[in-house]
Amino acid sequence: MLLQILKKKLDESTFCPLCRASMYFIEAEEFEQELNFHECSHCKHQLFQDDKHNCHCESCKNKRKKLLKETLLQEQRKIKQKKDIVEHSLDQLNFLHKLFLLSLLDGHVQEGHVYNEFIRWEEIKYRPITPNYFFQSHLMKQLVRDNVLVPKDFSDDPHTYYINVRLDGYSEPSLYSVTQQLRHWFYENLSLGIPFRTTEEVKSTLYIVLYQEIVQFMQHYCRTWGIQIAGNNAFQTFCYRLLESLALGQIYYLVQTALEYLHQQKILQVRNENFINTNLLKKTLQQYRERSTTEKWETPTLPRPQNIPFSKMSDILLFRFLGYDENIFFQPIWRSWKKIEPRLNFYSVKRCMYCGSNDLNVEYDAENYVTLSCRKCKHQDHYFM
Structure with a gap:
């Protein structure tokens, strides 16, 4: 830094932040531009009024050297960690994780549109990807833990991820290929x-x-009262038992009735500490269910409220993949499942009769006629359904 010192005066009211000595106030010129700064009378530490200049005292130079060394070590550590990351094949992921990935990517990756090859979680985490925020955060953490989603190296945003999977034997496939x-x-x-x-x-x-x-x-219902509520393992197990005999709309009705009763009695707490509201709801629902079974009540069905966002995951699973319609909310799951189970069983157990592979193409030659073509050995099997 080439400076022309114009005036140098001891400022006894200003002290060096490093050694606490008095500092000089210096008026100078740099490339015909006025420059004012303080300089320590003891250690030569400099304080500038802007961020464009750096101090070159011994302490600051050593600090920058240390920071540079730490940065290099961090980069080397990240490179080593990247080499140690296991790369999963896309077809090895479980069904739920595949469904979640498609829910994440389907609206993001569109042919003919510009999109980012990275997943910026902070920008999309509040979107209705799954039925509720805590669930999608949980799934996101699972994929990060399993190295399916890996943070982008040296990114300013720690929540920017790339998909670490193999597709058809190839590493680092494009986001479009994975989505397709x-x-x-x-x-x-x-x-x-x-x-x-x-x-x-x-x-x-x-x-x-x-x-x-x-x-x-139930979260949507409680939000109007400013009350927190969430699920837990015990409540999930109880809901599974309800789903075995009741339609989803009937469970909606029971939950709504129970929450309104608890709210009228002013039992619900503002904060759901130790799942107090969840446990109160579960206990009330158990009492309702036991009484309705004993007295043989017919539980009414409540339609799904239109003002509750329908998540991408629910849409893909219920309507696109399983082929259900709105009746999924009005009839017990066992009845809906009974219609789809034989077909899923057929495809899950079928293998190529020649090489045993399950990597098959399916062709519907007629309404009840199916051809399975093996992608590996090209053998074809024909079935009448």
């Missing part, structure tokens, strides 16, 4: 592969999503 493969699995009526291993995996995910719909409903 997921669309083939979920949107093409099982004709371009299946995203599940067993029908139980699909059924388990169906119960999870419907339970999260219940949680979303």
